[in-house]
Structures are given as C-alpha cells and as structure tokens.
Amino acid sequence: MPDYPAFIDLSHIVWINSHLPQKYQHKWRFLFSSHIHGESFSTMAGRIIDQGPSILIIEDTNGYIFGGFAAVAWSMGPNFTGTDESFLFAAAPRMRMYPATNYNDHYQYINHHTKTLPNGLLMGGQFNFGGIWVNADPFGEGSSAESCSTYRGYRRLSKEPTFRIRSLELWGVGDKPLTEKEKEERDVSVLDTNPEAKAILELAGRTRHSEGIREPPPL
Known part of the structure; x- marks a missing residue:
C-alpha cells in the first residue's frame, strides 16, 4: 500500500x-x-x-x-x-x-x-x-x-x-535511492566488516577517503 x-x-x-x-x-x-x-x-x-x-x-x-x-x-x-x-x-x-x-x-x-x-x-x-x-x-x-x-x-x-x-x-x-553520502557510508561500513577487502585495497595503494578523518577509537 x-x-x-x-x-x-x-x-x-x-x-x-x-x-x-x-x-x-x-x-x-x-x-x-x-x-x-x-x-x-x-x-x-x-x-x-x-x-x-x-x-x-x-x-x-x-x-x-x-x-x-x-x-x-x-x-x-x-x-x-x-x-x-x-x-x-x-x-x-x-x-x-x-x-x-x-x-x-x-x-x-x-x-x-x-x-x-x-x-x-x-x-x-x-x-x-x-x-x-x-x-x-x-x-x-x-x-x-x-x-x-x-x-x-x-x-x-x-x-x-x-x-x-x-x-x-x-x-x-521501490526502495529510495541512496545519496552519494549514503553510498560512501555504506561502502565504509562494508569494509569495516570485511578486513580482507580493506587489506586488498591497501595493497593496491588505495585508501578510503574517510579513513584519515575518523575519530580515534576510545581507549
């Protein structure tokens, strides 16, 4: 409906x-x-x-x-x-x-x-x-x-x-399309749950744009 x-x-x-x-x-x-x-x-x-x-x-x-x-x-x-x-x-x-x-x-x-x-x-x-x-x-x-x-x-x-x-x-x-910001956030979350994919990107010389601006995890 x-x-x-x-x-x-x-x-x-x-x-x-x-x-x-x-x-x-x-x-x-x-x-x-x-x-x-x-x-x-x-x-x-x-x-x-x-x-x-x-x-x-x-x-x-x-x-x-x-x-x-x-x-x-x-x-x-x-x-x-x-x-x-x-x-x-x-x-x-x-x-x-x-x-x-x-x-x-x-x-x-x-x-x-x-x-x-x-x-x-x-x-x-x-x-x-x-x-x-x-x-x-x-x-x-x-x-x-x-x-x-x-x-x-x-x-x-x-x-x-x-x-x-x-x-x-x-x-x-159908489902509402993702905005560019939502797509980036989704891609980051996928990498967070898949360390192998993250490692492959790093070996290929690619880094995530948001990686450098993240707040450090709590001690």
Missing part, C-alpha cells in the same frame, strides 16, 4: 502495481501532490529529481485518469531518458495499458527555464505531440496526442487533446 492515500481507487493501485517490474512492486513512496504542494512545476521537479523510478498519475477536469511509469529517475536536461520498461496507462473511464514499442526511446523528458527547448514534462512521442505533456508555465495545463509511436496500441489518454489538471501525483516505487 502507498504510504500516503492516493486519489485513485485501490483497484487502480493494484492494477498499476501489477504491471510494474517485480522489483518495484513492494513499495510506493509519496513524492508530490498538486493538492498538497501546490501547482508549481519547480516544486514538483525538486521533489522528483533523482528519486528513482516513479509513477505519474493525472486526473483532468473531465474526470479522465491516466499516467505513466518512468523506469529511471527523472533528470533535468535536454535529452530523453528511460528504458523500455516504461509504459503509459489509462485508469478511467476505462483501464488500458500501453507498453513500449522500442520504435524510439522517447520515454521521459523534463526541462525548465530553457529558451531553446520545451519547458515541461513529457512521456512518449515528440515535442508538441507527446503521449503525456505537462506544461511548466503555466502549470496545470497539458496535452495528450492522438498518436504516440513510443507506446504500443496507444490511444489519446485525456478526453480532449488539451486538458486542465484537476489532480497530479507522483509516486516513487
């Missing part, structure tokens, strides 16, 4: 979760809600960047519910990212799943404050013709194209080609 109540039905959560890669099915982590955090693209981006794979869920003002699974962490920049584990889905008024075609790799894109590239969030398709497009400014507007070559069997997800957002949520799935 998600660690915060989602606006979609439990049946939708179970259905979406069943299509995730098994390694991500055990945990949904609450990242962003337009109702809680406000209608701010900057706030949304700040809460989802580098948070691992995630699920985007949108309800438009016509009551259509749809979204997508982003298989890798969102990363601000000019390039598309993601893998063919990604998919789009429609949850209401009917449930449909659209897996990757491998025709192209336009799985996910996010950018903001640029002059030469579109500012917003995109899943599938091309700029101006995305499976899901969420505009950065003004936030709250989006579009869903009639066709999208990135996902198989795709049909427009919203009732109209352009839509207004009633609710938007993003959920991280």
